[in-house]
Amino acid sequence: MLTALPLALIAVITVVDIVSPPQIHLGPLLIVAPALTASFAGARATAGVALLALAGLTVIGLARDGLTTANHETQLGAQIVVSVLIVALRVLRDRHERELARVRSVSEAAQRVLLRPLPDRIGPLHLASVYLAAEAEAQVGGDLYAAARTTTGTRLLVGDVRGKGLSSLGDAALLLGAFRAAAHLHADLPALAAYLDGSVCWDLAQLGEQARRNRLTTGDGPEEEAAPDDAGESFITAVLLDIPDDDSVVRLIDCGHPPPLLLRPDGITTLAARHPAPPLGLGELAPARYEVEVVPFRPGDRLLIYTDGVIEARDARRRFYPLEERVAAWQSDRPAVLLHRLRRDLLAHVGGHLDDDAAMVVVERLPADG
Template sequence: MPFALLAVIALVELATPGWLRLGPVLAAAPVLAAAISGLRVTAAVAASAIGVKALIDMDFERFGSFTSQVVNIALVAVGLASVLACSIRLRRERELTQVRSVAETAQRTLIRPLPARVDPVLLQGTYMAAEAEALVGGDFYEVLHTPHGVRLLIGDVRGKGLPAVDASAALLGAFREAAHHEPCLADVARWLEGSAHRNIQRLYGEEFTERFATALLVEIPDEPVVRLVHCGHPEPLAIHHGVIHGRGAAEPGPPIGLADLVESGPMVETIPFDVGDRLVLYTDGVIEARDRSGRFYPLPERMARWSAHPLDQLVAHVRADLRRHAGGDLNDDAALLAIERLPHPG
């Protein structure tokens, strides 16, 4: 583009009367090169601009005149400034690339890539952060193979930004530890409650009753059942023979961080989960996404279109459809995790 701009200016200069001087416009070429090209290209464009100006002056027999010399000095100054600006831009871009690389590594450590399969289940998930240029936010999920079966956690910290990410990291760390040690899923939820009181109040610097996290804990043993602990989280959707229905808790527990406000503790609910059955977990960012007319995203209705598709296609369709529904931008983080029971390897 900078060289094309030089050629266009030169042709227009040669095709117009001599009194119409476009030589100073040549300075736009090195400025453009500094914005979009590398250091060598910028230097070459700056030198070419001076050369083209000299050729034009010789063609019009005004080389060496006072006006010509002033324009040449200006082109040299603009060329040197463009090379310097290009050098600064490239250095800033390298720094930004390094910072983004570190940030992406840290975020992927928090929300680790899901394995395609953890016996006896098939897994697919997606995460859409509301913050621009972010990979994760206040929503979180984790899947672990433990001595007590496959255990999953999906949750949503109240709030946004770095404090929400830090709170998510604290809860994920607690789950990764408790899931291997606590034989009862309700005790894992109590462990998360203790972690919340120790960490999230420190992060937000206020009474923890103003900050909480909804969560859903899932345990898939070798038997054809699934165990759930609801902590103020949206109910999962179960798919049995292509039919979708919600799995709300008979006695849902309070969100993580609000257990002191109620007398009852977390309760474990057991529901059938046989070979071929599916369970879809999600955060409120999915079902609360609005279109331009203010309508919420109808997850069960839309998901029914693809309930018979392979699990990866089901998640991909829901993700793309959610983006279209929200007009490309989500107002809240959104996470979705789909699970399918597989035949036992034995």
């Protein structure tokens, strides 16, 4: 359909120019055809339309003053130069689009490896998740989630690395790898939390040491040496959940993370921890005592775990996203449908672009025969 438009323009301009009075010259307008083609088609199609436009200009010259007049030779020369420029720009754009496609494919592959999709069903639980990266071309950033089966149930991790986008990928990868390796090895949740905190602290210490070595190697001055290491300011808020198969409860440890919402037919409860722990990565500054919160989690109950990119999203009037209010309107929907509604509503609230990464996970305990 679009391809027919420049062809029609060439035909119309050629015919109208031929039948117009001698003092009217519409031939130069033929350059519009390849310019228009370059906006939606590739370099080959653009070059083909440019050749047809030159053919149209040649037909006009033959029908009117002849090909050897100064006026027509000037028009042909100008058309050739502009056509070459248009095709060259289209070639550069095609190359850029191919590079962008390769970057996107690498990003998607990284997402599949780093942030593996949660299974729809794990043990007696039904899971659904959604991830929204703040950076336009990124598929994954500093928010994270993972699930792991143990001999007695399912463990879940939802976290948020300080910072956003691609710069926080390293810390997210570290925590996800540590969780997947250790989730089934530690008998209780506090031991797992302590292990994860130790892993993050060790990695951040290594990054800080490497940064100091780099400054010494490059010979930076006192101002650079006095600057705080970004690695030393890093931490990860997280919530750890342990949901046993044979007991209708959920055990959780909140490490400085926004509290999950417990969705039941009779209402919504915010699971604010009575004894929250500091974010992961700050254990060396303030050794944590990990207190486990135990909450009834019966068949049909749902948990909504989210990152602060959701509740801190602002609209044009700087109002925060009213997550609990929105969830109350849709909590009877299936988990995947609920998250689809929340995702669409959240993006509408912020005008289509988030300032921070956002992730949401819904966990539903299925009936025994489900």
